[in-house]
Amino acid sequence: MSGKYDLVIVGGGISGASLLYTTATFTDIDSIALIEKEDEIAAINSNHTNNSQTLHFGDIETNYTLEKAREVKEGAEMLAGYLENRDPDREMHDKRSKMVLGVGREEVAELERRYEGDGFGDLFPKLRSIGREEIAEIEPKVVEGRDPDTELRALQTPDGYVVDYGATTQSFVELAREEAGVDVYTGTKVEDITPTLDGYTIETTDGRFDCEATVVAAGSHSLQIAKELGYGENKVLLPVAGSFFLGDDLLNGKVYTLQMKKLPFAAVHGDADVHDPSITRFGPTAKLVPTLERGRISTVTDFFDVFGLNAAAFLSYANVLSDRILLPYVLRNLLYDVPNVGPKQFLPHVQKVVPSVELDDIERAKGYGGVRPQIVDTERKSLDMGEAKIVGDDIIFNITPSPGASTCLKNARRDTLEVLEFLEGEYEFDEEAFRERTIEQFPRPEGIEEGDTDEDAGAPLEPSPADDD
Numbered sequence: 001m002s003g004k005y006d007l008v009i010v011g012g013g014i015s016g017a018s019l020l021y022t023t024a025t026f027t028d029i030d031s032i033a034l035i036e037k038e039d040e041i042a043a044i045n046s047n048h049t050n051n052s053q054t055l056h057f058g059d060i061e062t063n064y065t066l067e068k069a070r071e072v073k074e075g076a077e078m079l080a081g082y083l084e085n086r087d088p089d090r091e092m093h094d095k096r097s098k099m100v101l102g103v104g105r106e107e108v109a110e111l112e113r114r115y116e117g118d119g120f121g122d123l124f125p126k127l128r129s130i131g132r133e134e135i136a137e138i139e140p141k142v143v144e145g146r147d148p149d150t151e152l153r154a155l156q157t158p159d160g161y162v163v164d165y166g167a168t169t170q171s172f173v174e175l176a177r178e179e180a181g182v183d184v185y186t187g188t189k190v191e192d193i194t195p196t197l198d199g200y201t202i203e204t205t206d207g208r209f210d211c212e213a214t215v216v217a218a219g220s221h222s223l224q225i226a227k228e229l230g231y232g233e234n235k236v237l238l239p240v241a242g243s244f245f246l247g248d249d250l251l252n253g254k255v256y257t258l259q260m261k262k263l264p265f266a267a268v269h270g271d272a273d274v275h276d277p278s279i280t281r282f283g284p285t286a287k288l289v290p291t292l293e294r295g296r297i298s299t300v301t302d303f304f305d306v307f308g309l310n311a312a313a314f315l316s317y318a319n320v321l322s323d324r325i326l327l328p329y330v331l332r333n334l335l336y337d338v339p340n341v342g343p344k345q346f347l348p349h350v351q352k353v354v355p356s357v358e359l360d361d362i363e364r365a366k367g368y369g370g371v372r373p374q375i376v377d378t379e380r381k382s383l384d385m386g387e388a389k390i391v392g393d394d395i396i397f398n399i400t401p402s403p404g405a406s407t408c409l410k411n412a413r414r415d416t417l418e419v420l421e422f423l424e425g426e427y428e429f430d431e432e433a434f435r436e437r438t439i440e441q442f443p444r445p446e447g448i449e450e451g452d453t454d455e456d457a458g459a460p461l462e463p464s465p466a467d468d469d
Helices: 014-026 066-086 105-117 132-138 165-177 221-228 297-307 311-321 326-335 341-353 408-422 431-437
Strands: 002-010 032-035 093-103 128-130 152-163 182-185 190-196 199-204 207-216 235-241 245-247 254-257 269-272 280-283 371-377 382-384 388-392 395-399
Touching: 002 014, 002 199, 014 032, 014 165, 014 182, 014 408, 014 431, 032 165, 032 207, 066 152, 066 165, 066 408, 066 431, 093 105, 093 132, 093 341, 105 128, 105 152, 128 132, 132 152, 152 254, 152 269, 165 182, 190 207, 190 221, 207 221, 207 408, 221 235, 221 297, 221 388, 221 395, 235 297, 235 311, 245 341, 254 341, 269 341, 280 341, 311 326, 311 371, 311 382, 326 341, 395 408
Parallel strands: 002 032, 002 207, 032 182, 093 254, 207 395
Antiparallel strands: 093 152, 128 152, 190 199, 199 207, 235 371, 245 280, 254 269, 269 280, 371 382, 388 395
């Protein structure tokens, strides 16, 4: 098999698929191919068992600054609008209550400060600050059995989108395939990418592909491929594996706890499964692993390719892991996978959400969880709190830890514009049609337009910061 294309996208997770959908549907690029090494689309981290199913808006993620939340909000509204438009029967998603819970005087004060003083109540018109009685009406198990003298408050919103990212990925690909000039190759592993005078040659297990522009959206493997081409030398990965515990029908929606601001990992939360509301997930845990894919020993060597085995990498890891907040967190999370010990150690986190839960009520979720690549900058010797994008000559490498799935369409729009520059202005992007099928479908309170605040529907928010990775 061989072919020549204007654009080749490597990676069939939600990042690659959303870019395929965006370029195929809203540009006039003549020929596009997507290459996926697995036999099925969305087989790894986008599979619904391998992520927390959350559409992150930034409203209840308390480790987000207001600027970060504003940026994530736009991307989440794009995907939420897409789902509202394409999935009226709720086969790919569901919409439930969502809240972040403050327990005790200190956490309650922090939530009140965040909502009133920091401006999150203005940025998110549907977000409400509610007390014990309203919490009990929405989530009875959160209040049941809790000490009545313990202060309790939550920031709550109806926009608790629970998403099957695997099904969403497949829907992107199905729509893209309806367009002319689009090919999708599964079971096709990239073995080498070589620059040419007019683009790239991609050697695969299924033949050779030639293209003018390339986007590598292969998760942790993106940095591995980038380094093989001489890019990203100042970056290494800290792969983090997330796991979950399962309980019975305990919650109606999502209930988050407060997150540590210095950590890029999600705080422990509980939520009903997207396809089976009678199952409640609690997690994720966050365990460091020397592998790029969960449960695949073969990717250990890939990890060391990305690691580099040099002094800068070792010093960067040492500096990051010696942090007085991160180190205890990492060590504590190692215990959660230990049989018998793990559930006992994790139980207090569950009980912070649902106080009446006992040890016999939870069990490890076997086969759940994926690997999220956290990026370490070896020049600053620090953890990058977010995604990484490396732009080369007619090639883009995307490494997308959370909330990469939530902002996939925003990232796809950004990359589409970059790809059009690679193709030297031969093609155009229909921005109006893109927004009409995505963010304009997102339901807003009456009188609130896209970009408005709650206080003044006529006053737009400040522009989102430029995407600068």
